[in-house]
Amino acid sequence: xxxxxxxxxxxxxxxxxxxxxxxxxxxxxxxxxxxxxxxxxxxxxxxxxxxxxxxxxxxxxxxxxxxxxxxxxxxxxxxxxxxxxxxxxxxxxxxxxxxxxxxxxxxxxxx
Amino acid sequence: xxxxxxxxxxxxxxxxxxxxxxxxxxxxxxxxxxxxxxxxxxxxxxxxxxxxxxxxxxxxxxxxxxxxxxxxxxxxxxxxxxxxxxxxxxxxxxxxxxxxxxxxxxxxxxxxxxxxxxx
Numbered sequence: 001x002x003x004x005x006x007x008x009x010x011x012x013x014x015x016x017x018x019x020x021x022x023x024x025x026x027x028x029x030x031x032x033x034x035x036x037x038x039x040x041x042x043x044x045x046x047x048x049x050x051x052x053x054x055x056x057x058x059x060x061x062x063x064x065x066x067x068x069x070x071x072x073x074x075x076x077x078x079x080x081x082x083x084x085x086x087x088x089x090x091x092x093x094x095x096x097x098x099x100x101x102x103x104x105x106x107x108x109x110x111x
Numbered sequence: 112x113x114x115x116x117x118x119x120x121x122x123x124x125x126x127x128x129x130x131x132x133x134x135x136x137x138x139x140x141x142x143x144x145x146x147x148x149x150x151x152x153x154x155x156x157x158x159x160x161x162x163x164x165x166x167x168x169x170x171x172x173x174x175x176x177x178x179x180x181x182x183x184x185x186x187x188x189x190x191x192x193x194x195x196x197x198x199x200x201x202x203x204x205x206x207x208x209x210x211x212x213x214x215x216x217x218x219x220x221x222x223x224x225x226x227x228x229x230x
Contacts, residue, residue: 006154033218040202041223041224042204042206042221042223042224043155043204044221045221088155090219097143098157098160099145101154101157104153104154106152
């Protein structure tokens with residue numbers, strides 16, 4: 001069973017559209033990170049959220065951590081072709097060292 | 112963010128040989144390092160967690176004698192794939208995490224990855 005369910009796993013939309021990626025779990029996380037990965041490279045950290053209900057913005061990207069710290073979302077406004085990539089959510093359960101990864105969302109923005 | 116350097120970025124080796132991959136934290140002390148394997152179009156699969164100066168903790172199903180991990184210093188961990196076979200061909204990624212500073216969690220930063228091809 002997948003501890004962190006990420007959806008959708010594939011998304012292909014037109015430039016200018018908005019989109020939301022979700023990560024859900026029945027477990028409580030002390031922190032949750034969002035990464036973006038390009039082909040042939042390692043994941044690059046976009047944001048870390050630690051407080052329930054927290055909202056962080058990074059230009060056109062908005063990240064939200066659920067009140068109960070069991071879920072998170074990534075919203076992209078006016079998507080651009082440069083946003084294309086694999087987006088990964090990863091959470092750390094309180095007291096644990098390792099990150100639990102979602103399945104990833106492969107996002108394609110068509111010009 | 113902090114910088115984690117992984118080397119080499121690509122390696123091709125013959126079946127039966129061993130390959131060593133290095134992971135260095137360049138501007139912070141990594142108390143914990145993680146090694147992942149990633150199959151095409153899939154998410155990261157954790158192989159093992161290593162803390163400086165102690166034995167690595169391997170995930171279920173990962174052969175510790177095949178994937179040797181050494182974390183001898185606070186800035187360097189190595190993964191050695193021993194007696195490599197074509198099925199070991201994959202993208203291997205390390206990440207490093209510093210010490211928790213009491214404010215939230217210490218973040219994990221990733222290396223660039225190593226594409227291993229065993230022929």
